[in-house]
Amino acid sequence: MKLIGPASAAEFEQYYDLRWKILRAPWNQPRGSEQDTLDATSIHVMVIADNKVALGVGRLHFNTISEAQIRFMAVDVGHQRRGIGTLILKALETRGAELGATRIVLDARETALGFYCKLGYSTTGPGPMLYDRIAHVKMSKLL
Numbered sequence: 281m282k283l284i285g286p287a288s289a290a291e292f293e294q295y296y297d298l299r300w301k302i303l304r305a306p307w308n309q310p311r312g313s314e315q316d317t318l319d320a321t322s323i324h325v326m327v328i329a330d331n332k333v334a335l336g337v338g339r340l341h342f343n344t345i346s347e348a349q350i351r352f353m354a355v356d357v358g359h360q361r362r363g364i365g366t367l368i369l370k371a372l373e374t375r376g377a378e379l380g381a382t383r384i385v386l387d388a389r390e391t392a393l394g395f396y397c398k399l400g401y402s403t404t405g406p407g408p409m410l411y412d413r414i415a416h417v418k419m420s421k422l423l
């Protein structure tokens with residue numbers, strides 16, 4: 281298992297496939313719905329198995345020169361709660377700090393609140409409702 285920044289077309293295929301499987305497919309969203317226009321300029325991190333299959337993914341983009349946002353955190357169902365999400369989140373924070381971020385914000389699914397709390401994020405208010413069903417909470421952390 282190792283942490284990489286996806287670079288090749290094959291790695292990005294794995295990366296987006298896992299993002300779609302975990303964050304979009306359960307809500308019957310089509311392939312392609314897992315991507316947005318910020319992907320082209322964002323920082324992407326993934327954990328891959330020895331056979332190169334993606335086990336976890338996450339993305340960071342900048343909202344301002346000092347505020348970065350984390351989105352699309354997803355770990356393969358069979359590999360959750362083994363520290364992979366933590367590895368990815370910390371790698372994104374480190375890269376964000378290197379690039380000048382002093383604050384990270386995110387919209388946490390209510391079901392993942394405990395994960396972000398454990399990693400030092402605090403709630404700042406209600407977040408968006410996705411597909412009329414997935415409630416989010418706004419969170420932030422000073423680096």
Ligand SMILES: CC(C)(COP(=O)(O)OP(=O)(O)OC[C@H]1O[C@@H](n2cnc3c(N)ncnc32)[C@H](O)[C@@H]1OP(=O)(O)O)[C@@H](O)C(=O)NCCC(=O)NCCS
Pocket residue numbers: 302303353354355356359360361362363364365366367387388389391392393394395396398
């Ligand atoms: C949320 C997610 C990214 C966390 O990744 P992970 O690899 O499972 O998390 P880790 O193993 O690094 O967990 C770190 C700590 O957070 C806790 N934690 C993890 N997921 C949690 C959850 N959903 N609720 C509460 N606590 C959680 C773990 O217990 C762990 O604490 P421990 O080390 O004391 O056991 C992953 O479970 C996932 O993909 N979930 C489904 C998709 C999702 O909700 N993504 C986030 C959208 S905002």
